[in-house]
Amino acid sequence: MVYRAAVVGCGKIGSEFADDPRIKDIYTHAGAYSVCRDTELVAVCDSNPGKLKRCASRWGVKYRFDDINDMLAVQEPEIVSICTPDPTHYELIRTAIASPSVRAVLAEKPLAMRVDEARDLFRMAGRKKVVLAVNYSRRYAxxxxxxxxxxxxxxxxxxxxxxxxxxxxxxxxxxxxxxxxxxxxxxxxxxxxxxxxxxxxxxxxxxxxxxxxxxxxxxxxxxxxxxxxxxxxxxxxxxxxxxxxxxxxxxxxxxxxxxxxxxxxxxxxxxxxxxxxMVDTVLHAVEDLVMCLDTGAEPLCTGRDGIENLKxxxxxxxxxxxxxxxxxxxx
Incomplete structure (x- = not known):
């Protein structure tokens, strides 16, 4: 099965590190979804028009959005990466988990800015049966x-x-x-x-x-x-x-x-x-997430780990x- 994936946040870890000549491996979320044989990058989202345009062009993505709600409603991705600035994580991850089509979320660290927010996301993901993983990248190396x-x-x-x-x-x-x-x-x-x-x-x-x-x-x-x-x-x-x-x-x-x-x-x-x-860490994180969707296993870095680190x-x-x-x- 090929999962429909979307990236929210087209900055460095979302997309731009792929254009750094010193980085030779798969180090971005957009790059990982584009390379992984079990995922298709169907949409990207960013409030910055320039970053959004460059990211969509870089990865050949037809659908680009400046609002996560529009993206989720129109493209109905099954996997969503949140790669935005730290203070925005909680609301965006919560929005992604709440979307009917979403089965997994790969969040950049930290999971939230406060422990109570991280706990809320973890419990919500459990109720919705959404796999919640956090990209503490060295675990995937x-x-x-x-x-x-x-x-x-x-x-x-x-x-x-x-x-x-x-x-x-x-x-x-x-x-x-x-x-x-x-x-x-x-x-x-x-x-x-x-x-x-x-x-x-x-x-x-x-x-x-x-x-x-x-x-x-x-x-x-x-x-x-x-x-x-x-x-x-x-x-x-x-x-x-x-x-x-x-x-x-x-x-x-x-x-x-x-x-x-x-x-x-x-x-x-x-x-x-x-x-x-330490190579292809984000690609390995995506591959691990796909394995979790296919088998029901827990990710290498869970939402619970995200809570513990934030605690x-x-x-x-x-x-x-x-x-x-x-x-x-x-x-």
Whole structure:
């Protein structure tokens, strides 16, 4: 079966990254639906006339709309991607879920700006039997799936601590990092955040101290994204270490070995580096969504994951505001 798909939001992740000469893989929603053999991109939607025209022309889409309600009523897509700015996600995802033709929604992160809104979307999708997935893209990358198996098999022994670096908002990019930690290491149970940068707006970039299951502690360092982009995660175990850098495109592996510098000492020595494994993530997300529609399985990144990641971000924001640690409640 070929599913009718539509993209709402024709910006970078919706379409424009496909024209970046440095991006060689399938990194946009429009590109993924156009390439996937089980989907047909039948409509695109954006309030910006220029972006809408360029996107429709780029992918050869006949039907273009500046209003999601018109698009849903006229084209009746079965899958809808929401790729618009973060504050618009809740209303647009809700509108898509409510449409009689829609069977699945692939949302860009965060799912919403508030946990109660995310919960509302999750419950609504459940009632309507709509598959709700969130594009925390590293879950769909082969290198990260392999890394998860490696860590779960004891590849670096018992995990002792994690640390990371990010920028561009606790909800916007911070939830990406929280999701990756949950995917690779375990659940985050307690946070204490600090507003060191004092950024304006409703999504400041915080520094966050974290406590996880199995007595694992971590720290996430925030940076001003106007200076540079950064997304890194360092995982240290009793037998080794994995360092993720370049937004996930590079992984460096270390293992405990005799120090080449000091007799009688054991050190974390590098033994392997992997590059280039994070490819076609949006295409894999679309393929996973199609598999869910065909089989009834859950997506690799569910609406429930979207809620959990947003809960951590919201707890961090409240922690920084109130000057205290906050323990996560069970969903």
């Amino acid at each position: 082969g290198n990260f799936q392999n890394l998860r198996k490696f860590l779960q098999s004891g590849g670096i022994g018992d995990i002792q601590a994690i640390s990371g670096h990010y920028g561009n908002g606790t909800r916007h990019t911070g939830t990406h990092w929280f999701d990756l930690v949950r995917f690779l290491v375990g659940e985050i149970r307690r946070v204490r955040a600090f507003d060191r940068l004092h950024e304006a707006g409703e999504d400041p970039t915080l520094d966050v101290h974290l406590e996880l299951d199995r007595n694992i502690f971590g720290y996430l360092h925030g940076y001003n994204s106007r200076d540079f982009s950064i997304f890194e995660l360092d995982i240290i175990g009793t037998l080794g270490r994995v360092t993720i850098s370049d937004s996930g495109h590079t992984m460096r592996f270390h293992r405990v070995a005799d120090s080449p510098y000091y007799s009688g000492y054991r050190s974390l020595m590098p033994f392997k580096e992997e590059r280039g494994g 951590i971000a919201e707890a961090a924001l409240n922690s920084a505001k109130e000057g205290r640690a906050i323990t996560m409640d069970s969903e």
